[in-house]
Amino acid sequence: MKKIFIDKSLTFFILLIVITSVFLYFSYDFSITTYNRIENKQNNKNIENFLYLLDNEYKNLSSIKEESKNNIKNECLRFFDDCSINFENKTEVFTYIENFTIINELNYLNIKNNFLFHIQTKTYQELTKEAKNSIKIFSLIVIIILTLTILISITFQKQLNKVNEELEEKVFDRTNQYNHTIKELEKVNLKLYDLAHTDYLTQIKNRRSFFLHTSALFKKVQKSKGILSIIMIDIDNFKSINDTYGHEIGDKILKVFANSIKEILYKDEIFGRLGGEEFAIALPHTNLEEAFKIAENIRKRIERIVINIPSSKLFITASFGVSDSINTHSIDEIIKNADLMLYDAKRKGKNRVRSRLP
Structure with missing residues (x-):
């Protein structure tokens, strides 16, 4: 009976660990997805603001002067972590993520749709890294707490088993005492029966x-x-x-x-x-x-x-x-x-x- 009880306890703890692990996994996945979405949204906003600034300064130009290159790069660095400008090659416009970095490939055109320059911006996903670290720390704390809970529960279970064994011993002793008392009472009852049914002098039936x-x-x-x-x-x-x-x-x-x-x-x-x-x-x-x-x-x-x-x-x-x-x-x-x-x-x-x- 004790073994069955212990087996059930272990099964419960294992199930608890599995459920907690699944919960942590989905929490991690949900958090990362959420942070990526936030960063992408923030990146798009930065691109929009940067383009708005370029439009105000260079949209009417037919070409970019040499002294403006540094200004464009400096303006870009206000919105992104890294920027590189190419005034010769025209490439496709797209955005992608590489090694925890959001990369934007942009072609800037003037008002007449003439190519002026190409910009590559990089935004490092620091927020996502921090989120991952936070989730890892949180997961570690949860695992430690869960482990401690299991250890405490097992210790408590051992103490409970010990108390149960001591209680069973006491019950066994009390039962023996009770049985001994019953036997003594039976002997007394037999003696009383004999006294009630036996003639005291001749020791035959009264x-x-x-x-x-x-x-x-x-x-x-x-x-x-x-x-x-x-x-x-x-x-x-x-x-x-x-x-x-x-x-x-x-x-x-x-x-x-x-x-x-x-x-x-x-x-x-x-x-x-x-x-x-x-x-x-x-x-x-x-x-x-x-x-x-x-x-x-x-x-x-x-x-x-x-x-x-x-x-x-x-x-x-x-x-x-x-x-x-x-x-x-x-x-x-x-x-x-x-x-x-x-x-x-x-x-x-x-x-x-x-x-x-x-």
């Missing part, structure tokens, strides 16, 4: 996040005419454990409990803490019978958990309610059915899995 993800999963399953199962889990006697051993032990149980379940779940299965000691698992493409078996395996795994407390060991159990998406219209309906099965498990002795299966 209630809000669980419902958002399972609702989207339910719609996806509906479109593909698949099936989705939900397992509701509640730790047995958790309030009593909290009251007996304190919240620190209670928090430890929640962490160990969540980690134990998280370790055996697949990536596409959603696990979240709905509140307190209540948890839920969403199992896509899993029917009710398969979900029941998964819940049973988890129940047995939880039975083997041992919580070390001062001077003793603590064992925990959990109750499970399982439901699927058959004949349901929302994720809330599936969770409600699973919750009913969970309460049924609680009523029937806890530490068991209940579903609508016989």
Whole structure:
């Protein structure tokens, strides 16, 4: 892009030089023609005045006396730069320019049309020489000014390119800073997202996040005419454990409990803490019978958990309610059915899995 810009600038300068040169040439030619015309006009006027003077003095003479020759020449030199008089040869009458000199060949006749003498006058074109010198000087000045203008423009162009490069570097640095800031903001946003969607204690999905993800999963399953199962889990006697051993032990149980379940779940299965000691698992493409078996395996795994407390060991159990998406219209309906099965498990002795299966 810079190269194109520079090429365009050079093209403009070259075009400017050509136009200026053409202008100077035509100015020179016009000036010379004008000065030649002025000098010719002035020369004709001089001839007219000189002839008028001769007519007054010699028109009535039949011949020119010797003493008059110098007078005629002197009179001629008043009007012309050089004069030569010939009293013998009669030549043609004409005017021409030779070596920047206007030459007039004149035959002077008396009133009876008898030849008296021939005069050759010379007028040096000093005005034209001066004009040429003036035009040359003017042209030289214009060329110098044009050259200086081009040099200044090129220098300015270089400075402009330098400023542009510095500006581009600053823009590049600012862009890098901006991109770095964006990346940092993205990291912060991810952290904020995790904070907003992750349970601070167990580091699994919180209630809000669980419902958002399972609702989207339910719609996806509906479109593909698949099936989705939900397992509701509640730790047995958790309030009593909290009251007996304190919240620190209670928090430890929640962490160990969540980690134990998280370790055996697949990536596409959603696990979240709905509140307190209540948890839920969403199992896509899993029917009710398969979900029941998964819940049973988890129940047995939880039975083997041992919580070390001062001077003793603590064992925990959990109750499970399982439901699927058959004949349901929302994720809330599936969770409600699973919750009913969970309460049924609680009523029937806890530490068991209940579903609508016989």
